[in-house]
Each structure stands twice: as C-alpha cells, then as structure tokens.
Amino acid sequence: MKKILLSSCFSLYCLFAVQIDAKAQYVLKDADKQYELYNYAKAVDLYEQAYKKKESLHAAERLAAAYAYMNDYKQAESWYAIASKMSGSKPENILGYAKALQSNSKYSEAKVQYQAYIDQKKDVTERQKDVWLSSCDSAVKWMKNPKKVELINEKALNSTQSDWGATTYQGGVVFTSDRTNTGFESKESSPFLKFDGAKTPDKKIYGWTGNGYLKLYIKPSPKDSLALFPIKTGTKYHVGSATFTADGNTMYFTMTPIPDDLEKVKNKPSTVNVEIYSSTKGADGKWGEPVAFPYNDVNKYSVGDPFISTSGTSLYFASNMPGGKGGTDIYVSLKTDAGEWGKPINLEEINTTGNERSPVFDANNNLFFASDGYVGMGGLDVFRALRDGAGIGKIENMGYPFNSPQDDFGFSLNEKGGIAYLSSNRNNGLGNDDIYSIDQKMIIAFKLEGTVFDKKTNQPIPNALVTLAKVNGGTVKTEADEDGNYQFNLAAETEYNVIGEKTNYRSDSENLATIGLKTSEVLKQDLHLEPVEINKAIRLENIYYDFDKWNIRPDAAVELDKLVKIMLDNPTIWIELGSHTDSRGKDAYNLSLSQKRAESAVQYIISRGINKNRITAKGYGETQLLNKCANNVQCSDAEHQLNRRTEFKIVKQ
Numbered sequence: 001m002k003k004i005l006l007s008s009c010f011s012l013y014c015l016f017a018v019q020i021d022a023k024a025q026y027v028l029k030d031a032d033k034q035y036e037l038y039n040y041a042k043a044v045d046l047y048e049q050a051y052k053k054k055e056s057l058h059a060a061e062r063l064a065a066a067y068a069y070m071n072d073y074k075q076a077e078s079w080y081a082i083a084s085k086m087s088g089s090k091p092e093n094i095l096g097y098a099k100a101l102q103s104n105s106k107y108s109e110a111k112v113q114y115q116a117y118i119d120q121k122k123d124v125t126e127r128q129k130d131v132w133l134s135s136c137d138s139a140v141k142w143m144k145n146p147k148k149v150e151l152i153n154e155k156a157l158n159s160t161q162s163d164w165g166a167t168t169y170q171g172g173v174v175f176t177s178d179r180t181n182t183g184f185e186s187k188e189s190s191p192f193l194k195f196d197g198a199k200t201p202d203k204k205i206y207g208w209t210g211n212g213y214l215k216l217y218i219k220p221s222p223k224d225s226l227a228l229f230p231i232k233t234g235t236k237y238h239v240g241s242a243t244f245t246a247d248g249n250t251m252y253f254t255m256t257p258i259p260d261d262l263e264k265v266k267n268k269p270s271t272v273n274v275e276i277y278s279s280t281k282g283a284d285g286k287w288g289e290p291v292a293f294p295y296n297d298v299n300k301y302s303v304g305d306p307f308i309s310t311s312g313t314s315l316y317f318a319s320n321m322p323g324g325k326g327g328t329d330i331y332v333s334l335k336t337d338a339g340e341w342g343k344p345i346n347l348e349e350i351n352t353t354g355n356e357r358s359p360v361f362d363a364n365n366n367l368f369f370a371s372d373g374y375v376g377m378g379g380l381d382v383f384r385a386l387r388d389g390a391g392i393g394k395i396e397n398m399g400y401p402f403n404s405p406q407d408d409f410g411f412s413l414n415e416k417g418g419i420a421y422l423s424s425n426r427n428n429g430l431g432n433d434d435i436y437s438i439d440q441k442m443i444i445a446f447k448l449e450g451t452v453f454d455k456k457t458n459q460p461i462p463n464a465l466v467t468l469a470k471v472n473g474g475t476v477k478t479e480a481d482e483d484g485n486y487q488f489n490l491a492a493e494t495e496y497n498v499i500g501e502k503t504n505y506r507s508d509s510e511n512l513a514t515i516g517l518k519t520s521e522v523l524k525q526d527l528h529l530e531p532v533e534i535n536k537a538i539r540l541e542n543i544y545y546d547f548d549k550w551n552i553r554p555d556a557a558v559e560l561d562k563l564v565k566i567m568l569d570n571p572t573i574w575i576e577l578g579s580h581t582d583s584r585g586k587d588a589y590n591l592s593l594s595q596k597r598a599e600s601a602v603q604y605i606i607s608r609g610i611n612k613n614r615i616t617a618k619g620y621g622e623t624q625l626l627n628k629c630a631n632n633v634q635c636s637d638a639e640h641q642l643n644r645r646t647e648f649k650i651v652k653q
Helices: 002-036 040-053 057-069 073-085 091-103 107-120 126-144 554-569 587-607 637-643
Strands: 150-153 163-169 172-177 192-196 215-219 239-244 250-255 269-273 275-280 303-308 314-319 329-334 356-361 367-371 381-388 391-397 408-413 419-424 434-439 446-454 465-470 475-479 485-490 495-501 508-513 522-524 527-531 538-540 574-580 615-621 645-652
Touching (some): 002 040, 040 057, 091 126, 172 239, 303 356, 367 408, 465 485
Parallel strands (some): 163 434, 215 239, 446 527, 574 615
Antiparallel strands (some): 172 215, 381 391, 446 485, 465 475
16 A cells, blocks of 8 residues: 555656646747747746746756846856756857856956866867957956046936937937837837747837837937937837937938838748938928938848048948958948948958947047957947058057946047047946946045955955945946955045955945045955855744734844845845744644745745745745654743744755
C-alpha cells in the first residue's frame, strides 16, 4: 500500500511538473512574439513570468537583450550575468555582460569580461580589442579627473519619458519627446518601426519603449508653456529631431510616415525606416507641407539627425545606407547651383565600424559628433574633430562628465561654439533620455573622502562604484581604488547623497551637506556594503498579525516598508517572502494561514510599487521550526514566538 501511495504521489508530481513546463512554454511563445515585434516592454514581463515557472537560458538571454534595448542597464547586467553562467551559454552573453557592466560604470569588472570574451573569440580584431580594453582604462582615469563643468538637468523641458535633441530657435527651444501625458492632440531610440505586417502599428503607443511616439515640442521662452511644434506632418508616428537654417525659415527634421507601398506579410514583421523631410515657412508664418529628402529610401535604410550649415548649402546627417563603414555613418549632401541636393558623401575620416551620429559644426568649422566606435566611456560619446586646413585633424573625446557610460548625443552649440544642450540617457535623470545644459562655472569649495567596506568582514572593497548625487541636481561617479578609497569635489551650500555599489553586494547610501560650512575642509564618509547571499533567510523583525488574521497591521507596514526600500535600492534582486507559524494548531491550518499571511505581505509590497514578478509568497506553516517546539512539546510563549516569523530570501540578484 505504501508503495502504491508513493507511486501515486510521484505521478501527481510529474503531472504538476509537466503542467508548469507547458504553461512556461506557452508564456515563452507569447514573449517571443512580442520580442520579435520589438515590443520589449511587454516581452520582459512575459519572459520574467516564464523564468519564474522554469529557469531557461532562452528566457535569460532574451531578458538581458530586451532590457539592454530598453536602456535598463542594471537589469541587463543582472540577466547577462545569469545567462553567461548557464549551461550551453554562448560567448556573446559574456560580451553582453561586459557591455552592461560598462554601461553601469563598473569598468574594472567590464574589462575582465571583455578579456574573457576575447579569450574565447579568436576572431576579434586588434582595433576592437583596443577600443574595449582602452575604453575601460580611460574611463576610470576620466572619472578620477573630471572636467570642471556641471550638467544641469533641464527639468522645464524633461519628462519621465524620453526628451532629447534640443536646439535653440528664435529665443526658444525646440526638442523631441515621446511623452504621452501631454494633454496635446494631435529618441530616436530606434531608427525604425517594426510591427505585425498584417496591420499598421498602434497609433498611440510605441511597443519598443511602451511610451508614445516622438513629437517635436517648442518652449518659445522660459516663461512660456510647452506646445507641439506647429507643423503638420500627416503622420501619427515618429517626428524629430530638427535643425533650422540661419534665418529660421526652413527646417529639416526626421519622420516615419507609413508608406502606401509598404510590403505587408501576415505574421512577419515589417520595417519602416526614418526619413528626412524639410519644410519652409510661408508669408503667413505657417510651415508648409513637408518635402522629402531625395535620398530617402524607407524600405532599405534610415536617414536622420539632420544638421543644416549656417550657409544652408550643406546638409549633414546620419545613415545606415549601403556602402558605409559601420552601423550608422555621417554623410553630407551639398546643394548644387540648381538648388538641388547632391549625392551624399561619406565623411570617411570621421566614420568607424561603429555608429556615428548627431553631427554639428561650430563657428570655426570644427565638427562635434557622437560615436561608439572610438575609445570612450561606453555607448555614444561626444567627440570634437578639430579643423585642420581643408580637412579634419585631431579627434578628441570630450571627457567626463560631458560623457557617461550611456548614450550622449543630440547636442547643439551656443553662439560661442560651446555645447549648449546635450542629450543623454545617463542614470539619475528624470526619464529615459534627458536634456542637459552645460555650466562651466563650477566652483570647488570642499572635498569628500571615504572608503568602501564589506559590512560583514569590515575589509575594504576594491574598485567599488561610488556615485555622488546632488539633491535635485546631477550626479558624478568614480571608481574606488584598490584599497577601497574614493574622493569627490563638493560645492558650497549643497546637499548630496553618496551611494556605493559593487556586484554581489547590496548598495549603501548616506546623506551629507556643505550647507553652513564656512571654511574649506575635507568631509569624511565611509560606506558599508552588505554581501548578497542567495537563498539565505533574513528575518524581518516586528511583523505581527492579529490572532487568526492575515491583514497587514500598521506596525507591520512600517517594517515591510524597509524591505520595499531594499528592493528599490537594489532593483535587480528577486525575493521570496516566507511566513512561518509555531506548532500550535493543526498542521494543515497553519500552512494555509501562513500562505495567506505571506500573500498579504506580498500584495502590500506590490502596492508600494514593486513589480509583481520580483516577489513570491511562500507559506511554510510549522515546517521550519527554529527550536524544539514541535507538536505536543511543552514550550513557553517566548519559545513559540521565535518560530512565528516573517523572512525573506534573495533568490536572484
């Protein structure tokens, strides 16, 4: 009889496992469809659900890639770390991990992973090796010796979505945004749309980002409100960025209309590339109908990032048209005597096998541009190519904090030839891409010094990443040295947060201020990072429930809020929240009660803004007692209380 019961239980377990696997496969199939249509915001939710049901390399790889495409580099780092260690993983996951670490300013760790990839892939060119490894070394030096400038987040222009490509226009600012909460009727984060070929894409939401489509906005003066730029494009999809002739009467901009002759195939993605259009203001002050740039080819390649020269006779732009040197190259078209645009010319002395974009010339004909093909900090960096006679001379990286590990692009110049506005998706902005202005008058008043320690061993942590964030302002980063030491320059009368991070550790943050300090001095602030131990139970103190109840009491909410903060400060960790009872009462009842209590706590945490995929409820009942107090054992109330507890385990970092 016992063998029969065991066999039955095994059969039920196998059936349950098969059901879980089938459900995971169903979710994966739906996730793959969304991923292939570039609907990454939907795909990541589905892949996470599938991974929770069954851990698979496919789900981990897709999550890493999708988060990278969405510019969520912390999540990308976490998933690439997981994928690169799984059975059957390809070397490309190590490369993705290296790039994610670099994007998170963890340059010493990134260099290790780049080298690991190079060791496995013997076909990497010497130039590419040098770019990867030298970029990590250079970035550490640039962060330790930052330029004396401050980037100011233009909060009057920025939203919680993507805002970029600001340029001055008749005393105001014109820029591009994919905000959806504007109340207006009607980033180039991707150079195209991709959607189910059997139907046109959603007219309100761009699946790649989950936000709206790009539109041009104008803020006529600092006192004026934002408004849609008054041009009728005839498209519901992407519009932006823009450049204006010196007299302000002609503009060039990018747009993605859906062409009538677009080939549509059921169940296969269709691609719509970005095009350049121009418009001229009429005598009535209204902008005319858009005119297509003659070298657009919507079904074959993209053209974007236009910049019109002061003379109006040279149009510079970025394109991935055939015959280029890399992903996107910078081209120029010259206006002929007949007033037509000539065939695009590739700026070969500038372009690399990577991506070049955002061309802008200053008054001295020096070229500013963005590139990920040179030694830089990661992503697109801002470079300046100095004019040397009739050609281009020295090409120099603008350094830190002009550049960051993320994409820095979409800039414009002031009347003196310096950078007026810069676009960047660097961390701690208001949204995805933000618009920054440049303040070159930063006055250094104080210094901050400190050491990053392991909280458990009290030993210094070498090469930890430390971020100095001005309250309601910008951030700067540095990498601690081999002894865990770091330092920053501070301004007077300013509040700061300083945050320490390191892979496999929970972050630590402290507040400090120079308000009221009158004499120059050195401030000290050490940081203590707690190691992450997977599946180690951590007790949450003072989580109490009323007898036979599972609702969250106010005193328990205070303690759960501490866990919420841990999850907000460490956005990649997943946890299991477990509830335990003592042995009094029936076993089955205690198991049910503890599950309800765990689910109640989880729902509270989700209500505080934590993604449901990151937390799982588990009721253990009396199955994991911490002492002898099992059924029918006499124990004191205090001994029973030890077993009535709520714990959490980090199950993914």
